[in-house]
Amino acid sequence: MTWFFLALGALLVVGIALIAVGSAVGRLSGTLRPAVLEIDDAADWIAERLPAEAAGQLSLDDVVAVVGWYLEVFDEAGLATEHGQELGDAAVDESPDVGNRTAPLDGILEHVVARGLEHSEPLDAVSVAMVAELLGTYLRELGAIGSPATPPGENPAQD
Numbered sequence: 001m002t003w004f005f006l007a008l009g010a011l012l013v014v015g016i017a018l019i020a021v022g023s024a025v026g027r028l029s030g031t032l033r034p035a036v037l038e039i040d041d042a043a044d045w046i047a048e049r050l051p052a053e054a055a056g057q058l059s060l061d062d063v064v065a066v067v068g069w070y071l072e073v074f075d076e077a078g079l080a081t082e083h084g085q086e087l088g089d090a091a092v093d094e095s096p097d098v099g100n101r102t103a104p105l106d107g108i109l110e111h112v113v114a115r116g117l118e119h120s121e122p123l124d125a126v127s128v129a130m131v132a133e134l135l136g137t138y139l140r141e142l143g144a145i146g147s148p149a150t151p152p153g154e155n156p157a158q159d
Contacts (some may be wrong), residue, residue, distance in 0.1 A: 054127035
């Protein structure tokens, strides 16, 4: 009789665990994963893809600086948070005037090139523009910029 109650208890525990895990997976499957930009990873990715002429004119520190200048535009638009703060929806939800907030990507290249020319040793404008273009590609591949991301399992062509 004791074995019966032990088996019944084990089945009950396993059943509750499966229901809890299943509901959590179902709830999280519809949410989008935030795009996290690691500046060192982005700088390495960009440095590997820079043409030889631009790579010869810029150091890795210069590439990191250009990435920082690029991100200043996102910060000015209110789309960036400090490290350690809430990210994604929680960061955007804190501001009462937020709808679908966007950054002015048209002027981003001018901002980055101007910052490069203000540098203590002015950076080559074409090389800075190449870094900015590669960073834009990196951010699009990461899913941080571009068209709105769709949750897994949804087909955007159906809309």
